[in-house]
Amino acid sequence: MLQLYVREPNDLTIRNVESLRRPENDEVKIKVSVGGICGSDLSFLNGKFTHGTYPLTPGHELVGTIIECGDKALYEVGTRVVVLPNTYCGTCAYCQKGQTNICANKQSFGINKDGGFAEEFVLSSKFVLPLFDELTDDRAVIIEPFAVVVRAFKKVTITKGTSVAIIGGGTIGLLAAALANYLGADVTVTDINPKKHSIVEELGPVRAVYPEAIEGETFDIVIEAAGTVASFKQAVQAIKPGGSMVAVGIVPDVEIPATQIVRNDQTIYGSIIYRFPEDYEETIAYLKDPDLYIDPIFSLTFPIRQYETAFEKAQSGDYAKITLDFKK
Numbered sequence: 650m651l652q653l654y655v656r657e658p659n660d661l662t663i664r665n666v667e668s669l670r671r672p673e674n675d676e677v678k679i680k681v682s683v684g685g686i687c688g689s690d691l692s693f694l695n696g697k698f699t700h701g702t703y704p705l706t707p708g709h710e711l712v713g714t715i716i717e718c719g720d721k722a723l724y725e726v727g728t729r730v731v732v733l734p735n736t737y738c739g740t741c742a743y744c745q746k747g748q749t750n751i752c753a754n755k756q757s758f759g760i761n762k763d764g765g766f767a768e769e770f771v772l773s774s775k776f777v778l779p780l781f782d783e784l785t786d787d788r789a790v791i792i793e794p795f796a797v798v799v800r801a802f803k804k805v806t807i808t809k810g811t812s813v814a815i816i817g818g819g820t821i822g823l824l825a826a827a828l829a830n831y832l833g834a835d836v837t838v839t840d841i842n843p844k845k846h847s848i849v850e851e852l853g854p855v856r857a858v859y860p861e862a863i864e865g866e867t868f869d870i871v872i873e874a875a876g877t878v879a880s881f882k883q884a885v886q887a888i889k890p891g892g893s894m895v896a897v898g899i900v901p902d903v904e905i906p907a908t909q910i911v912r913n914d915q916t917i918y919g920s921i922i923y924r925f926p927e928d929y930e931e932t933i934a935y936l937k938d939p940d941l942y943i944d945p946i947f948s949l950t951f952p953i954r955q956y957e958t959a960f961e962k963a964q965s966g967d968y969a970k971i972t973l974d975f976k977k
């Protein structure tokens with residue numbers, strides 16, 4: 650069974666694990682079919698997370714099929730599932746209120762708990778959700794990052810004609826652009842990379858610009874999805890009086906123009922991952938609608954043995970979602 654493995658920062662390798670342990674109690678073993686490479690996989694590999702633990706198997710955007718069950722597993726062998734890679738305890742004060750995204754005992758697959766860039770992976774069946782038949786594995790792999798956007802959008806109201814700026818054209822920014830466009834908003838995406846502009850423009854009537862092009866322009870809603878000090882500052886400047894911003898990118902501390910925010914009656918929200926299962930279920934419901942157009946967000950796919958090329962391409966920043974195919 651092939652498995653990717655990060656021994657220490659900047660040391661990614663592949664290894665053959667003879668036999669993976671059997672699932673116990675509520676656990677299931679899944680045969681992974683597709684895995685998406687995420688910006689956070691790169692941050693983990695590059696040693697940028699203070700909460701990252703090494704050595705570890707990376708990978709958290711995962712889809713597969715259950716091939717073995719513990720005696721208390723919630724689903725049967727043969728069920729196709731998507732993985733919830735941020736665990737929740739179900740008993741802390743936040744979980745009790747349904748706020749599983751800020752669970753006090755949260756662990757993250759591929760960051761501080763073994764992830765699933767492997768042919769097989771054992772995890773609690775609490776952390777998987779079945780897929781509907783028409784949703785292919787290749788498409789279902791977008792559920793995890795898309796759920797981040799679905800949660801973030803709940804902080805604000807985006808409908809027909811809302812002017813929305815999305816700062817940063819990474820996977821999250823592109824998915825936010827696709828969803829805002831689907832909801833009828835007037836969408837502008839900023840990115841420093843012209844290659845991202847072409848992907849944005851394939852999404853439909855969505856404007857792609859360099860960050861400096863929106864100086865002085867203001868928007869009802871701003872989604873910060875780049876996570877840098879400069880992009881966060883720009884996002885705050887781009888909020889219309891009375892408007893709101895949702896910060897999704899993991900950003901270093903930034904000085905905020907508090908006077909502007911008070912005088913202009915503005916709101917800045919933070920939003921972290923998703924609540925389970927509600928945000929996953931809503932994301933899956935969106936994916937049922939063929940009018941939600943996200944095809945350009947899938948850039949390249951590599952078999953697991955070509956993981957080095959896949960990670961190199963992901964690191965380049967020139968593509969949208971790059972996936973690993975574990976069936977080949």
Ligand SMILES: [Zn+2]
Pocket residue numbers: 687688689709710793794
């Ligand atoms: Zn991710």
Ligand SMILES: [Zn+2]
Pocket residue numbers: 737738739740741742743744745751752753754755
């Ligand atoms: Zn909890």
